[in-house]
Amino acid sequence: MKVSSLGEFNLIEKIKKVIENGKKHRNYNKRRLILGVGDDAAVVAKDSRKAFLATTDMLIEGVHFSKKTASLRQIGWKALACNLSDIAAMGGIPLYALVSIGFPQDTAVKEIEELYRGIESLAGKYRVKIIGGDTVSSPCFFVISITVLGEIEKKELVTRSGAKLGDKILLTGTIGDAGAGLRLLKNPKHLKFFNRYEKYLINRFLLPEPRIKEARIIARTKCATAMIDCSDGLDLSIKFISRQSKVGAKIYTDSIPLSGGLKKTSSAFKKNPLEFALFGGEDYELVFTASPEKTKKIKKQISGVTVIGEIVSKKEGIKFLDKKGKVLKLKAKGYEHFTDNPEF
Amino acid sequence: MKVSSLGEFNLIEKIKKVIENGKKHRNYNKRRLILGVGDDAAVVAKDSRKAFLATTDMLIEGVHFSKKTASLRQIGWKALACNLSDIAAMGGIPLYALVSIGFPQDTAVKEIEELYRGIESLAGKYRVKIIGGDTVSSPCFFVISITVLGEIEKKELVTRSGAKLGDKILLTGTIGDAGAGLRLLKNPKHLKFFNRYEKYLINRFLLPEPRIKEARIIARTKCATAMIDCSDGLDLSIKFISRQSKVGAKIYTDSIPLSGGLKKTSSAFKKNPLEFALFGGEDYELVFTASPEKTKKIKKQISGVTVIGEIVSKKEGIKFLDKKGKVLKLKAKGYEHFTDNPEF
Numbered sequence: 001m002k003v004s005s006l007g008e009f010n011l012i013e014k015i016k017k018v019i020e021n022g023k024k025h026r027n028y029n030k031r032r033l034i035l036g037v038g039d040d041a042a043v044v045a046k047d048s049r050k051a052f053l054a055t056t057d058m059l060i061e062g063v064h065f066s067k068k069t070a071s072l073r074q075i076g077w078k079a080l081a082c083n084l085s086d087i088a089a090m091g092g093i094p095l096y097a098l099v100s101i102g103f104p105q106d107t108a109v110k111e112i113e114e115l116y117r118g119i120e121s122l123a124g125k126y127r128v129k130i131i132g133g134d135t136v137s138s139p140c141f142f143v144i145s146i147t148v149l150g151e152i153e154k155k156e157l158v159t160r161s162g163a164k165l166g167d168k169i170l171l172t173g174t175i176g177d178a179g180a181g182l183r184l185l186k187n188p189k190h191l192k193f194f195n196r197y198e199k200y201l202i203n204r205f206l207l208p209e210p211r212i213k214e215a216r217i218i219a220r221t222k223c224a225t226a227m228i229d230c231s232d233g234l235d236l237s238i239k240f241i242s243r244q245s246k247v248g249a250k251i252y253t254d255s256i257p258l259s260g261g262l263k264k265t266s267s268a269f270k271k272n273p274l275e276f277a278l279f280g281g282e283d284y285e286l287v288f289t290a291s292p293e294k295t296k297k298i299k300k301q302i303s304g305v306t307v308i309g310e311i312v313s314k315k316e317g318i319k320f321l322d323k324k325g326k327v328l329k330l331k332a333k334g335y336e337h338f339t340d341n342p343e344f
Numbered sequence: 345m346k347v348s349s350l351g352e353f354n355l356i357e358k359i360k361k362v363i364e365n366g367k368k369h370r371n372y373n374k375r376r377l378i379l380g381v382g383d384d385a386a387v388v389a390k391d392s393r394k395a396f397l398a399t400t401d402m403l404i405e406g407v408h409f410s411k412k413t414a415s416l417r418q419i420g421w422k423a424l425a426c427n428l429s430d431i432a433a434m435g436g437i438p439l440y441a442l443v444s445i446g447f448p449q450d451t452a453v454k455e456i457e458e459l460y461r462g463i464e465s466l467a468g469k470y471r472v473k474i475i476g477g478d479t480v481s482s483p484c485f486f487v488i489s490i491t492v493l494g495e496i497e498k499k500e501l502v503t504r505s506g507a508k509l510g511d512k513i514l515l516t517g518t519i520g521d522a523g524a525g526l527r528l529l530k531n532p533k534h535l536k537f538f539n540r541y542e543k544y545l546i547n548r549f550l551l552p553e554p555r556i557k558e559a560r561i562i563a564r565t566k567c568a569t570a571m572i573d574c575s576d577g578l579d580l581s582i583k584f585i586s587r588q589s590k591v592g593a594k595i596y597t598d599s600i601p602l603s604g605g606l607k608k609t610s611s612a613f614k615k616n617p618l619e620f621a622l623f624g625g626e627d628y629e630l631v632f633t634a635s636p637e638k639t640k641k642i643k644k645q646i647s648g649v650t651v652i653g654e655i656v657s658k659k660e661g662i663k664f665l666d667k668k669g670k671v672l673k674l675k676a677k678g679y680e681h682f683t684d685n686p687e688f
Contacts, residue, residue: 003456004449008479014453018460019474033440033473042475044440044493047391054476056491058444062483096377096388100402100489105348109358112347116362130363131377131386132398134489135352139406145444145478145489147400149388 012037038244039159040089040229041150051157053094053150055086061141069185072111074206075144076118082231083148084126084210085284089229090159091219092152094212096131097123100145102138115144126212156219158288163226163245167289169309172214172302174259175234176266176273179280181205183269197261208284214302215286221301223294230285235278235330237287238309238318245289248316251309254323278320278330356381382588383503384433384573385494395501397494399430405485413529416455418550419488420462426575427492428470428554429628433573434503435563436496438556440475441467444489446482459488470556500563502632507570507589511633513653516558516646518603519578520610520617523624525549527613541605552628558646559630565645567638574629579622579674581631582653582662589633592660595653598667622664622674 003011016037034043034051041055059065059079067075080097087094099119103112112135123130128148181201211229218224226245228237234256242249258273266273289311290298299305312319320328347355360381378387378395385399403409403423411419424441431438443463447456456479467474472492525545555573562568570589572581578600586593602617610617633655634642643649656663664672 001453002449003447003451003453006453011453011456011479014457015460015479018457019464033475036473036475037477042440042442044475052396052493054440054442054491054493056442056444056476056478056489058446058478058480058487058489060446060480060482060487063446063481096386096398098386098398098400098491100400102402102404102407102487103347105346107347109345109347109350109355112355113358113362116359120363129377129380131380131388132400133381134400134402135355135359136402136404137407138404138487139485141483143402143404143446143482143487143489145400145402145487147398147442147491149396149398149493 034154034157035159040086041092043090043157045154046151049153051152051154053087053090053092053152054147055083056145056147057082057086058143058145060143067142070206072114073118073121075142076115077122077207079144079146080119080122080128080148081208081210081284083146084122084128084212085208085229085231087148087150088210088212088215089227089286090152091156091215091224091227092150093216094126094128094148094150096149097128098147099130099133100136101133102136102143104140105137119146126210152219156222158219158224158227159244160226160228160241161244163241163247163289163311164291165247165311165313167225167291167311168295168307169238169249169251169311170288170290170295170298171234171257171306171308172211172286173283173304174257174262175230175283175285176262176276176280177201177204177259178208178282179276180262180265182280182282184265197264200259200261201265205282208282210284211286217301218286218288218298221298223290223298224288225290227286227288230283230287231281233279233281234287241287241289242318245311246314248312248314249309249318250312250316251318251320253320253328255306255308257306274330378498378501379503384430385436387434387501389498390495393497395496395498397431397434397436397496398491399427400489400491401426401430402487402489404487411486414550416458417462417465419486420459421466421551423488423490424463424466424472424492425552425554425628427490428466428472428556429552429573429575431492431494432554432556432559433571433630434496435500435559435568435571436494437560438470438472438492438494440493441472442491443474443477444480445477446480446487448484449481463490470554496563500566502563502568502571503588504570504572504585505588507585507591507633507655508635509591509655509657511569511635511655512639512651513582513593513595513655514632514634514639514642515578515601515650515652516555516630517627517648518601518606519574519627519629520606520620520624521545521548521603522552522626523577523620524606524609526624526626528609541608544603544605545609549626552626554628555630561645562630562632562642565642567634567642568632569634571630571632574627574631575625577623577625578631585631585633586662589655590658592656592658593653593662594656594660595662595664597664597672599650599652601650618674
């Protein structure tokens with residue numbers, strides 16, 4: 001069977017089996033391993049109080065970015081941003097980055113410097129230090145692989161698996177913008193006016209801001225029962241939290257916060273903006289769950305947090321409801337690598 | 345200027361400048377950072393006694409391996425081996441790995457499983473646990489990027505920069521084998537007999553054994569003043585230790601341990617076996633320095649360790665001497681990515 005017909009998430013299940021069935025696999029280093037494969041970042045105990053976080057993301061030219069639509073500085077920023085977002089999704093503080101890049105031999109030195117300037121500008125903003133990496137030759141395209149190490153107090157850790165019946169589902173910022181920004185970049189004829197809205201959406205795609213600040217408030221106040229980032233679209237984020245917390249979810253689609261730019265651009269593309277919100281991906285917002293009491297508290301502490309739904313029992317499944325409470329039939333397909341799904 | 349004319353090591357100097365000149369760069373997280381870019385692995389303090397090690401390597405199809413000459417299981421093994429070797433070069437214990445892979449959409453699921461079986465078989469051997477990673481689509485070739493996290497007692501740490509005047513230079517195992525193995529793989533007409541020697545050399549290239557066990561003895565006995573692995577050839581290893589320790593080195597080329605297979609194959613290729621030893625790379629042996637007294641001790645504790653030279657003053661530079669003490673003029677060019685140097 002080809003990977004393309006299996007899909008990324010089934011492939012990961014197969015990989016997990018290989019890892020777990022390793023002949024020599026015993027429970028080595030397990031005592032200190034708090035969380036392995038299957039959350040936004042791995043968690044390893046540091047001491048009785050603190051834990052280390054580790055996450056990694058690989059970006060490949062032609063799949064995750066194009067030098068035609070993004071500068072190398074922007075590409076560098078984004079390559080680090082998706083890793084910082086994974087640390088944020090655990091509630092953690094990012095500390096160190098290891099940066100590996102592969103690129104063709106005829107690349108100009110200036111391009112590499114620009115890439116690192118992009119990484120460094122975001123790293124500096126969140127006080128992340130680049131402590132290592134690798135530079136290698138690539139036959140024809142750029143590859144960037146970044147690993148970020150972070151830290152968290154164990155009692156502040158938020159995973160995907162703690163959502164409880166009756167919890168509210170909350171979202172930082174607006175969603176769907178990055179997907180619409182990508183659509184604009186891929187259809188430059190729509191860009192002839194390049195207005196404020198279009199610039200906003202494209203920036204949301206090219207220069208995402210990891211929600212480190214918000215994540216730290218959520219973690220410190222211990223208000224969240226589960227958390228994940230929205231890198232693969234809201235639909236998949238909800239699915240992951242539901243699956244790993246063994247619950248269901250009701251999403252009030254009318255409450256999903258959509259930017260003015262997204263609404264205008266969706267109508268230009270004759271699309272329902274919800275499609276961008278649910279399946280567009282790459283927004284790097286945080287989705288988290290909290291009890292109704294804690295929800296009130298956190299809304300006072302972080303501006304721009306919206307309640308978009310509620311945790312229900314597992315047997316109720318995941319439902320997207322319109323403002324009348326009717327179940328919406330949206331093509332529930334997230335952005336997965338390896339499936340022929342460029343346009344969702 | 346193109347990267348190809350600058351060379352990898354000058355490029356890394358440029359990257360370090362970008363990182364250090366980051367506008368927002370302050371000494372954040374520096375208190376805990378023991379070693380950043382510039383050694384085999386980065387070192388971060390864990391507590392008053394212990395430190396974490398982090399290293400990463402990226403391997404790209406067509407540059408570092410070919411599916412024509414290696415199975416995916418072998419490729420997986422090697423991708424982890426070069427990272428474990430970096431941990432060994434600090435004296436450390438490898439603990440965790442994050443594995444990112446990029447591959448074409450039409451790859452068979454079985455191939456990915458084979459790759460992970462290769463990684464897992466080596467991981468199991470050294471009790472390393474795979475705790476995370478990423479799987480992404482690649483337009484046309486395989487990319488593997490692995491990060492390994494390890495641990496060490498701070499007082500056991502061995503860097504590249506502690507070599508002292510009068511220290512002996514030691515080497516584990518034999519050297520040049522992997523380079524000769526690669527030469528055989530690239531020239532299959534020489535392989536028609538595929539004898540014991542040829543198999544040995546090819547295995548040394550395809551399935552290198554990281555010197556974790558030896559590294560731990562060296563670290564625990566605190567006998568080494570400096571250490572590095574031989575991933576880029578002995579010549580470059582000596583250069584790095586000399587540069588970072590601010591010393592010179594005399595290498596007695598007659599003492600460099602060469603395997604019977606290397607000698608036979610070199611003569612078949614009409615090559616001086618020393619060329620493979622000094623510039624071939626990918627042997628993943630350890631080069632380290634120790635005082636004459638400690639040298640005697642360590643030779644009793646690790647079998648197959650050879651004294652190959654001596655640390656001299658910086659102004660004497662690096663000299664390769666023949667058995668009569670005459671300076672050998674060898675084309676001192678290590679295996680660098682990005683330079684047009686496939687055949688040294």
